[in-house]
Amino acid sequence: MDSHIEKRIELKAPVSRVWRALTDYREFGEWFRVKLDGPFVPGQVSRGQVTYPGYEHLKWEAVVQKMEPERLFSFTWHPYAVDPKIDYSQETPTLVEFRLEKTTSGTRLLLTESGFDNIPSDRRLEAFRMNDGGWTEQMKNIETYVAQKS
């Protein structure tokens, strides 16, 4: 199962602007819709309160991993932990990475979220390599089957 999410988006703004929007906790909170308690610090827990209309009762929590200026910002979290009754701390968190690249028109942002399968990524890469094209092919079979059944 291809269990990671990848998004690529072109932004008409300089890398420095995008970097600030991602890593300044107030700016991050603006577009992400969360009110954070304080600045992001690598290795530290970031906490806050969701401000998304209708979900203001939810807490936000992540552990900041890397902050390489204007290149990479990453954190681990429990993606969209929307049910207050579930103790998400028992589940392995996923890793969110924002990578920035300068382009002629501004910035290319690559977002990946990985770790849904709880397997260390180096081992998973190895599994993908060993499977070669077979993996994709078999996933297609499974998906076709699932689509027919649903």
Place this chain on the structure above:
Amino acid sequence: MSHKSRSSLAAKRHPRAPVFAALGDETRLSLVAKLCSGQAHSISQLTEGSKLTRQAITKHLRLLERVGIVHSVRTGRESRFEFDPEPIEEMKKYLDFVSQQWDQALSRLKSFVED
């Protein structure tokens, strides 16, 4: 994302990591691919053409059974295994949900930095 889809997702939520992990193995993936035909297979049928022993195949099948991807049905003295698409469907729905949330967040980021 509407209230309705969020809450229905939360209600159905249970640990998905084991399902992903169960599929992260070549042998198990190929077993699932065989069972996808929709027919129940016996262990002998599933061992055919494999370098692995019957015991090894059985072990893999039991693991898939534990996460609910396959079910075993007893016919006489023999266990037959069949595919259950539900855990995979659910996992796909969950990934789609997280993916949609990112689409929305990134489009908010876009307006935020381009304004």
